[in-house]
Amino acid sequence: MKTISVQQFCIHYNIPESFVDSLSNFDLIRIVIIDKTNHIQIEEINRIERLMRMHYELNVNFEGLDVINNLINQVNSLHEDIEKLKNKIDFYK
Numbered sequence: 860m861k862t863i864s865v866q867q868f869c870i871h872y873n874i875p876e877s878f879v880d881s882l883s884n885f886d887l888i889r890i891v892i893i894d895k896t897n898h899i900q901i902e903e904i905n906r907i908e909r910l911m912r913m914h915y916e917l918n919v920n921f922e923g924l925d926v927i928n929n930l931i932n933q934v935n936s937l938h939e940d941i942e943k944l945k946n947k948i949d950f951y952k
Contacts, residue, residue, distance in 0.1 A: 862891055862898035874911065882910060885925050 913919040
């Protein structure tokens with residue numbers, strides 16, 4: 860599991876640490892504590908970047924980010940279901 864400290868991440872993207880804390884409070888990301896320091900898993904960076912763009916460029920509040928994130932997860936799940944069903948149909952053709 861590769862991680863980056865929240866502090867390094869926030870410095871790199873020039874955002875306040877409170878933004879990352881708020882994402883964690885809304886369960887939009889998971890914070891990992893390593894040696895008493897908050898870290899973000901590298902796999903979550905793309906999601907955080909998407910949430911940052913929505914928040915800072917589109918002025919979406921954290922409640923809105925939570926709703927949008929849940930909808931994106933549902934759409935992704937539906938796409939996976941569709942692919943499974945297509946594979947089953949192809950098998951029986």
